[in-house]
Structure formats: structure tokens, C-alpha cells
Amino acid sequence: MPHYRPIPRTDHARATTALPLAGGWCWFDTVEEMHRDAPPRLIPAQDVPAPMLTRLTSPRAPVTGLDMARPTLMGILNVTPDSFSDGGAHFDPDVALAGAEAMIAGGAGIIDIGGESTRPGASEVPVDEEIARTAPVIAALRQRSDVPISIDTRKAPVARAAHQAGASLVNDVAGFTFDPALAPFCAEMGLPVCVMHAQGTPDVMQTDPRYDNVALDIFDWLEERIAALEAAGIPRSRIIADPGIGFGKTLEHNLTLLHNLALFHGLGCAVLLGASRKRFIGTIGGTEEARHRAPGSIAVTLAGVAQGIQIHRVHDVAEMQEALKLWIAATVPAEN
Template sequence: MGILNVTPDSFSDGGRHVAIHDAVETALQMQADGADIIDIGGESTRPYSEPVSADEERSRVIPVIDQLCGKLTIPISIDTSKGDVARAAIAAGAEIVNDVTGLEGDSTMPSVVVDHGVGVCVMHMQGSPQTMQDDPLYEDVVSEIESYLVARRQFCEACGIPRNRICLDPGIGFGKTHEHNLRLLRATRRFVALGSPLLIGHSRKGFIGKVLGDQRADRMAGTLGVSLAAAAAGANILRVHDVKPSVEALKLFEAAGGLDQRA
């Protein structure tokens, strides 16, 4: 899943794809580089980011989706927690809703997903982007998030969303310390065992700099290392900024027998 943030303030690529032409060209290049999904977001969810209105978010993402729909041959995912934005994006051609609030942020979101028959990625986040990194606490981070994801899947099914359209995401970096993130990644097989497609969104995040001992380090190599570990553990979707090196690393990892480790 290639990340396309059409925002001025996302933590890693804010401002790079604000122009519609730039965003479209980037998405087409991601497809050429081997992406299977393009995830388009119009509101930053980095720690302490400021929320934007639905109108502003729509104005950022809809023109890009409109232009991409006749050019991409892979699905578009809309990264939003607002039902109105999701509805407009689906009308423009998006096929997946990627909701960082686990469909809890907007009471209309479940009906949007049901009414349009799209897929949904349900993520765990403790708090909101404005509060999630203040002091994230868990007694058992893996068990608590596992229970949360199972409960949200049950909620989605009760709303009428078929299980085969539900993807789960433990929410790396969303209301977690660096150690929480590492514990969750080491438990990837446990989340895979829940039986739904698993998305891991680790690309360029702060825990990588922590492990490397340098928060200013280029995090691409670290991202690739986590991608390989997650793939070996059975994760289905890797949400990344750097599609080409990720695809190439996975191709060689598989050729060398690395994916044979999967349960």
C-alpha cells in the first residue's frame, strides 16, 4: 500500500504532493513501482496535528481521486475518519476506507461502508492524534489491542460489513511508546492468527530512529527491515512511503527463502 498524503503537514511527506499534478504523478509512479493499493489521505494524523474540516479534506483528496480513477488499474483507499469524506471519495472511485479511529470517529461511517459495499481497514488508536502520545499506557499492549480488533470486527459484522471486506491494523505509532510498537511488531503472528487480512503501518515512524539511536537518521532502511519481518510473520498489507525499494526488498527476500518462515 503506497502512501499518498495530499496534506501540508504530514510527519514525513507533508507538502510534497499538495499540487494535484504532483500527487497524480506520484501515485502513477507508485503503481509502476509495484504498489497494489494507493492510500490517499487529506488530513494529517501525526502526533499533535490539527484536525481539518470535512470540506477542506474533500477539497484535497477528491480532485486527485477524480484524475487517478481513469489511470490507475489498482484500488484506491481513502484514509479518513469522516463519513462525508469517505462517501465523496467512494463516489469518485475509492474502493477501500482506511479509518484510523476503527469506525468510532464518525457514527455515519459504518453505513457508508455498508451502503457502498467497499472494504474497510479498522485500526486501533489510543486517544486522538492530539492526545495519543501524551502518556500511552497499557497493562498488556498486545492482548488489549488484540481484544479491541476482535471487538471492532464483530461490530463491523453486526453493522452488515462482511468479514471478507474487513482488514485489521494494530496502529503502530498511534498511542504507543517505542517499546509498545516493538512488542506489537513482534506479535505480528498473533494478529495474523485472528484470521483477517492484517495491515502494518510502520513506514518512517519514530521508533525506527529510536532503535537506530538517531532520530535524524534516514529511516528507509529501517522501514525495509521491519517490512521484511512483518512479511515473514504473515502480514498481508505493508503501508509504506517508499514503494520501489520495498517491492524490490520483498522480491529478493522471497527469492532467498525469507517468506518460507511464515506460519
Template sequence: MGVVNVTPDSFSDGGRFIGFQAAMAHAKQLVADGADVLDIGGESTRPGAHPVTIDEEISRVVPLINALWNEVDVPISIDTLKPEVAEEAFKAGASVWNDVSALGYSPDSLGIAARSDADIVLMHMQGEPRTMQSSPWYEDVVAEVESYLLERAQAAVGAGIAPERIWIDPGIGFGKTLDHNLALIRATDRLASHGFPVLMAASRKRFIAALEEREGIEPAPPEDRLGGTVAVHLHALKNGAAMVRVHDVRAMKQAMRVVQALG
């Protein structure tokens, strides 16, 4: 899954693809590099991010999705927690809803998801983007995230969403410390054991630099976290993840190709 952030403030590439032409060119390049899905987002969910209006988010993503639907041969995902945005994205051609709130942001989310034919990615987040990294705490992070995701999956099924349309994502970096993130990545096989495909989305995230800080090394900025990104995602794929969400599609596909060739 290739990331297309049509935002001015995303943690890694905010502002680079806010213009329509830049976003189109980037999305097409990701497909050329081997992306199997394009994930289009119009609102940053980085730590400390502030929300944007529904109309602003729609204006950022819907024209792009509509244009891409006519020009690329891969599914398009809308990365939003707002059901109004998802509904407009479906009309424009999106067939996946990647929701950091696991369809919990609005009372309308479950119904709109159920009425669509879209696959649904349910992600775990403790708190909300503006404050989620203030003081994340769990008694048992793996058990609590696992329980939450299964509860949200059952709520989705209860609302009429077919189980085979449901994916789960442990939400790396969304209300988690370094050790929480590492524990969840180690537990990929446990999360995958429940029958819902797991999306692992750790690309360029802060915990990679936090590992360097822990060792007294100058922490890498987001654009220099490719090595850690590839390591996490290869580990996750080996242990049952069904898809990885990345900024650097070509490098990730190259790494996967080599691992597959080595058996």
C-alpha cells in the same frame, strides 16, 4: 500500499504533494514502482496534528481520486476517519476505507461503510492524533489492541459489513511507546491468527529513530528511516501480515523480491 499524503503537515512528506499535479505524478510513480494499492490522505494524523474541516479534506482528496480512477489500474484507498469524506471518495472511485478510528469516529461510519462495497481497514489508536503520544499506557498492549480490533471487527460485521471485507491494523505509532510498538510488531502472527488480514504500517515512523536514540545514536529524520522500515515490514510479512503501507514502494518491493528469490 503506497502512501499519497495530500497534506501540508504530514510527519514525513507534508507539503510535497499538496498540489494536484505533484500528487498525480507521485501516485503514478508509486504504481510504476509496484504499489498494489494507493492510499490517499487529506488530513494528517501525525502526533500533535490538528483536524481539518470536512470540506477542506474533500477538496484535497476527491479530485485526485477521481483522476486516478481513470488512469491507474490499482485499487484506491481513502485514508480518513470522517464518513462524509469516505462517502465522497467512494463516489469518486475509492474502493478501500482506511480508518484510524476503526469506524468509531462518527455514529454514521458503520452505516456508510456497510452500504459501500469497499474493503475496510480498522486501525487501533489510543486517544486522538493531537494528544495520542502524550502518555500512552497499557497493562498488556498486545492483548488490549487485539481485543479492541476484534470488537471493532464484530461491530462492523453486526452493521452488515461482510467479514471478508475487513482488515485490521495494530496502529504502530498511534498512542504507543517504542516498547509498545515493538511488542505489537512481534505479535503480527497472533493478530493474523483471527482470520482478518493484517495491514502493517510502520513506514518511516518515529520508533525507528527512538531505537537509535536508545543506543546513543543521533536519531534519523523521517526520510532516512528506510532501513528500519524495510526490516519491520519484512518481519511482519514473514509472520503473517497481508500488506504493508509504505512511502518507499520501490525499495520495499525490491526487498520482498530478493527475499522471495532466496526462498
């Protein structure tokens, strides 16, 4: 069965046959029809089957009140002692709160708070410890700001405590396969969710990851997980899909996914890109320390924006917001 990757464009000279990409700032009139057992071919957008064309063009529903017709920055706040990106700089609750407020001031539309490191080789954190790290910071931030807050967790008890403290979105790096109680809880509370692909758990995910076709394999896996979430009572309009850059992927896998990000619009929901400060950025850019990878992270994020990706999970919010403003001014026609 073919897959369909729209070829995104933003040029002001827009074709008369152009269609909006996911109701956002990109348009397309050509689609790459992708096959597992045959070479890909380019076809006119109008030749895409109607159900898939509807998925590719329909505006995405707002997520936690955020308009998906424009790029949104999700600020990363890891309240862990062993974060790969900052070495545990935000483990202290007061420092974490100050960091969150700085990201909001810098342009973050949502703050993603996590208490369990998911870096390669990381071990599982007990539930009580994960709650103790995250819930107080969420509660304190909620008292100071009405910015949407996401809880980055695989576990229902952690999500429940976070929701009670003020979180309004659940971001599960395990794609809702780790804790069978998590999806029913989100359905019961009417919470939007982010379902991410990862091959293996953090302690083993970078041990020789393999795929038959990395882009199509991950698309199909996400399609299955989204169907499972719908069956659990979470409508597609409340689901965000994340292909999981860096989670059980080699450098070559990551680049292939980045080349094919527009494919994931075919899932019919908002898409999240979380490439900030990942190892492959340091490898290609020649930057060993993760905290110094902002320039490379900006380049990769803007490549995602150019493919219509709606949500971008980033560490360096102020720098990314500045780059995003300039990209939009230089690239997107004013009427968009």
C-alpha cells in the same frame, strides 16, 4: 481466556504436521498460548481450539481484487501540507498524481490517499477541506489507472466523496469510532474497510499511552470493533485489521507489537502493518529525518512479511518492492 499466537516459519524443510498460516506463504506447527494471568506456553498447533485454528489457517478473501496469499504493498499518498513523512511534498495535486503513478510503477498494489494528517499533535481538518484535498486526486488517478484506491479518513462525507471519485476501500485510523455514519455507509456500498487501533486522537495520542498488556489489549479491542462492523453489515471477509503501530504507543509498545504480529491472524481477517518511517524507526536506527528512514522501514516491513502479514503500508514503494522480491527469492520455497 487464552490467546493464540502461531509461530510462523518459511523454511523449505516443512514439518509433516505443518499448517498454512492464513492461506499464505508461512506455515506453523507450534503456537504460543498467551494468558493475562499466567506465563505463556508453547503447544502443538493441533491443540488449538477448532474455531481459532480455522481462523489461523483459512485463506483470506481477496481485498479489492488483490490476492491475500502474497504480500501487497499499499503506497502512502498524503495530500496534506503537514505530513510527518515528507513535509507536505504531495500537497500540490499535480505532484500528488505524479507521486501516485510513480508508486504504481514501483509495485504498489493499492494507493492510500489521505487529506488529514494523523501525525502526533495534528489537529482535525474540516470536512470540506479534506474532500477538496482528496477527491480531485482520486478522480484524476482513477482516469489514468485501474489500481485500487483507498481513502484514509475518519469521516463519512469524505468517504462518500472519495467513493464517488473512484476509491474502493475505506481506511479509518479511528477504528470506526469517530463518525457513527461511516460504517453504515461502507456496508451500504459494499466497501471493504481497514479498522486500525489508536489510543486517543492524534492531538493527544502520544501523551503517556498505557496498556495492561499491549498485544492482548489491542487484539481484544480489534476483535470488538470487528464484531461491531459485522453487526453493521460488513462481513469479516471485507475487513482488514491494523494494530496501529505508532498510534498511542511508546517505542517499547511498538516493539512488543512487532514481536507478536502473528497473534493478529487470530482475528480471522487480513492484517495490515503500517510502520513506514515512524519515529521509533528513526530512534533505533539513528535517523532524525523521516524521509531518510527507508532502510529501517524496509527492515521492519520484512519482519512483518516473515510473520505472514498480508498488506504493508509504505512510503518507499520501489525500494520495498525490490527488497520484497529478494526476501521471497531467498526465503520462500518456489512451490509457495
